Amino acid sequence: MRLTAEQVRTRAERVRLVLLDVDGVLTDGTVYIDSAGGEAKSFSIRDGLAIVWARRAGLEIGLLSARPSAATERRARELGIPIVSQGGSDKRSAFEQILADHGYASDEVAYMGDDLVDLPVLARAGLATAPADAADEVRSRVHWVSAHPGGRGAVRELLELVLEAQQRWAAIVAAHEA
Numbered sequence: 001m002r003l004t005a006e007q008v009r010t011r012a013e014r015v016r017l018v019l020l021d022v023d024g025v026l027t028d029g030t031v032y033i034d035s036a037g038g039e040a041k042s043f044s045i046r047d048g049l050a051i052v053w054a055r056r057a058g059l060e061i062g063l064l065s066a067r068p069s070a071a072t073e074r075r076a077r078e079l080g081i082p083i084v085s086q087g088g089s090d091k092r093s094a095f096e097q098i099l100a101d102h103g104y105a106s107d108e109v110a111y112m113g114d115d116l117v118d119l120p121v122l123a124r125a126g127l128a129t130a131p132a133d134a135a136d137e138v139r140s141r142v143h144w145v146s147a148h149p150g151g152r153g154a155v156r157e158l159l160e161l162v163l164e165a166q167q168r169w170a171a172i173v174a175a176h177e178a
Helices: 005-013 045-056 070-079 091-102 116-124 154-165 169-177
Strands: 017-020 060-065 083-086 109-112 127-130
Touching (some): 017 091, 017 154, 045 060, 045 154, 060 091, 070 083, 109 116, 154 169
Parallel strands (some): 017 109, 060 083, 109 127
């Protein structure tokens, strides 16, 4: 289902919400659990900066994870991400609820997922994307695949793509040159 660069750009122009899986997309998929049961995850600062810039430029960002995590909640708060859905194994229903609650059409959503549980959402998203290290079954079904793996720049590359298509990226760069 891979699209040409021009087709991807056309879809990216319509995006109002970028919805992200967490484990394997915002992180490399590794979860550290200590002997007391505490959990830690590693998040990319570069991906985080791009999320902040995208939000300032007017894009909405959301997280959709089947696995509940306090670390994910904390990261969402740090980045000002208002839409966070965790702990439901039926991601398609959660996706539909997000659309209904926030007034988005599916073609206004870019979604990045990395594993089989993401396939129902990827099938509905206007721009279906995956990190470079996503499952083969996912990469073969999305419109666009990042050159970067999850937790290591895939989200930033997606956000730059959307912001460039919407002619917003140059202003972000210019603001940092001053």
